[in-house]
Amino acid sequence: MHEHDRYGTPGGDLASRAVPEAAVGRLAVYLRVLTSMIEQGVTKMSSEELAGAAGVNSATLRKDLSHLGSSGTRGVGYDTARLVEHIERLLGLTRHHSVAVVGIGNLGHALANYGGFPDRGFPVTALFDVDEDLIGISVGGLPVDHIDSIPAVCVEREVTIGVICTPSVAAQSACDLLVAGGVRCILNFAPVVLQVPDDVEVRRVDLAVELQILSFYEARRSSVDSSGDGALRVVAPVSDAAGIAVGR
Amino acid sequence: MHEHDRYGTPGGDLASRAVPEAAVGRLAVYLRVLTSMIEQGVTKMSSEELAGAAGVNSATLRKDLSHLGSSGTRGVGYDTARLVEHIERLLGLTRHHSVAVVGIGNLGHALANYGGFPDRGFPVTALFDVDEDLIGISVGGLPVDHIDSIPAVCVEREVTIGVICTPSVAAQSACDLLVAGGVRCILNFAPVVLQVPDDVEVRRVDLAVELQILSFYEARRSSVDSSGDGALRVVAPVSDAAGIAVGR
DNA sequence: GCGACTTTGTTCCTACGTTCACATGCGGCT
DNA sequence: AGCCGCATGTGAACGTAGGAACAAAGTCGC
Numbered sequence: 001m002h003e004h005d006r007y008g009t010p011g012g013d014l015a016s017r018a019v020p021e022a023a024v025g026r027l028a029v030y031l032r033v034l035t036s037m038i039e040q041g042v043t044k045m046s047s048e049e050l051a052g053a054a055g056v057n058s059a060t061l062r063k064d065l066s067h068l069g070s071s072g073t074r075g076v077g078y079d080t081a082r083l084v085e086h087i088e089r090l091l092g093l094t095r096h097h098s099v100a101v102v103g104i105g106n107l108g109h110a111l112a113n114y115g116g117f118p119d120r121g122f123p124v125t126a127l128f129d130v131d132e133d134l135i136g137i138s139v140g141g142l143p144v145d146h147i148d149s150i151p152a153v154c155v156e157r158e159v160t161i162g163v164i165c166t167p168s169v170a171a172q173s174a175c176d177l178l179v180a181g182g183v184r185c186i187l188n189f190a191p192v193v194l195q196v197p198d199d200v201e202v203r204r205v206d207l208a209v210e211l212q213i214l215s216f217y218e219a220r221r222s223s224v225d226s227s228g229d230g231a232l233r234v235v236a237p238v239s240d241a242a243g244i245a246v247g248r
Numbered sequence: 249m250h251e252h253d254r255y256g257t258p259g260g261d262l263a264s265r266a267v268p269e270a271a272v273g274r275l276a277v278y279l280r281v282l283t284s285m286i287e288q289g290v291t292k293m294s295s296e297e298l299a300g301a302a303g304v305n306s307a308t309l310r311k312d313l314s315h316l317g318s319s320g321t322r323g324v325g326y327d328t329a330r331l332v333e334h335i336e337r338l339l340g341l342t343r344h345h346s347v348a349v350v351g352i353g354n355l356g357h358a359l360a361n362y363g364g365f366p367d368r369g370f371p372v373t374a375l376f377d378v379d380e381d382l383i384g385i386s387v388g389g390l391p392v393d394h395i396d397s398i399p400a401v402c403v404e405r406e407v408t409i410g411v412i413c414t415p416s417v418a419a420q421s422a423c424d425l426l427v428a429g430g431v432r433c434i435l436n437f438a439p440v441v442l443q444v445p446d447d448v449e450v451r452r453v454d455l456a457v458e459l460q461i462l463s464f465y466e467a468r469r470s471s472v473d474s475s476g477d478g479a480l481r482v483v484a485p486v487s488d489a490a491g492i493a494v495g496r
Numbered sequence: 497g498c499g500a501c502t503t504t505g506t507t508c509c510t511a512c513g514t515t516c517a518c519a520t521g522c523g524g525c526t
Numbered sequence: 527a528g529c530c531g532c533a534t535g536t537g538a539a540c541g542t543a544g545g546a547a548c549a550a551a552g553t554c555g556c
Contacts, residue, residue, distance in 0.1 A: 074503050
């Protein structure tokens with residue numbers, strides 16, 4: 001199926017997944033909290049502290065960290081620098097991932113201008129668009145190429161991650177071109193469900209969906225208010241203060 | 249920490265709303281697929297068709313749709329227009345949600361210029377920033393106000409959704425101002441965990457996390473490739489540096 | 497050097513979300 | 527008008543995530 005069920009692959013007994021996706025997402029959050037703390041000179045943290053800063057339960061945090069082997073010291077806590085190292089290794093951040101952005105509209109512009117992308121390690125090395133007026137001009141210090149050259153350029157610059165910021169109608173073809181260029185990880189901002197080969201991983205960031213989910217909560221809250229019935233049914237398991245979102 | 253666990257159905261009656269968050273997200277996707285289909289003149293769809301287009305299992309789709317009451321006709325399928333109506337009602341899209349964007353940098357610009365925001369129903373009615381050079385200028389047809397005026401303006405324009413596009417350090421204060429202005433739904437693009445009262449719903453969209461998750465998949469795949477043999481379960485029991493942790 | 501305290505790593509358990517499979521119910525066909 | 531087929535809606539099973547509690551392990555104080 002498209003958008004692989006990242007859970008147990010049916011027949012794929014193999015390593016498919018030892019670390020749950022949800023845990024991977026949280027690990028990325030811990031990583032940011034940790035680097036921020038290190039900058040402030042913090043060298044040790046307990047699971048309680050780190051969990052508080054990341055907005056998760058401490059047991060969940062310890063379980064997540066256990067996926068990368070023993071990194072803590074009982075009775076003391078975790079060495080921040082060491083932990084960062086371990087998480088980076090697990091997430092594959094030890095080597096850089098060249099990023100290509102397709103569709104240099106408003107959003108594409110914004111992403112290209114982020115420069116090294118939030119948290120370095122993801123250098124943007126290629127920009128593409130169809131608009132002839134954009135080709136060749138420099139955005140964020142990088143020239144825009146025509147989408148026809150996607151496959152060649154991606155191979156040449158060893159792009160590992162493709163970001164799609166095109167209008168919906170162009171998203172699938174942009175995706176196909178990226179895949180043709182050997183890109184197997186795609187971040188899709190276009191509000192469509194992409195069809196890709198099984199070995200390509202797609203993550204979708206959908207603003208409309210996010211807004212509609214918020215709308216749903218707002219609507220429910222309103223109806224609860226008006227109904228006067230206090231028995232509200234909360235479903236979101238992570239709606240605790242500072243919820244960490246990441247649904248799906 | 250959160251009280252409402254209620255699983256039994258004490259009140260029972262307004263049972264219709266125990267919709268899981270994951271289902272809400274999918275419903276938003278179905279909604280888009282449906283509107284797109286309607287534009288193409290499609291009036292009826294089976295669960296199989298719709299599920300295929302949305303990239304989910306048909307059973308999951310039917311269960312999701314069951315949350316909004318019987319909308320289909322057995323032996324026939326779903327009436328697209330009717331379904332759209334039901335989903336919109338559940339998601340609270342029958343009334344418009346005024347959106348405020350805080351932080352008119354690259355991303356804020358992009359969002360403001362989307363105009364009505366992807367899929368209408370979410371008109372952007374206020375823009376805020378700290379930069380004096382930006383105050384007063386028009387972005388996407390709307391003037392930028394100073395963040396100090398957030399509370400007053402949000403109340404006045406009945407903003408229900410706040411979008412935070414500020415740098416990390418400014419995010420929490422932007423959030424506080426929005427909350428002070430009565431905004432209880434927040435979409436946060438800043439890579440920080442916001443602290444909010446219990447009745448405020450925050451959803452976080454974190455590009456760095458998304459990229460790092462992709463990086464993780466890429467890393468895992470690479471190690472599978474390079475290992476050659478299928479015995480990649482081997483993990484880093486000892487001090488294997490590149491281990492990806494499998495098994496537990 | 498020994499004991500007590502602290503915090504990790506893990507085990508168990510509960511709850512949820514997804515999927516399978518089937519009974520129910522509706523439209524079309526003869 | 528009645529029967530057949532087909533797709534919905536739902537009940538049960540399965541697998542996974544998350545939280546509480548506990549045991550191992552290491553440090554600090556004496």
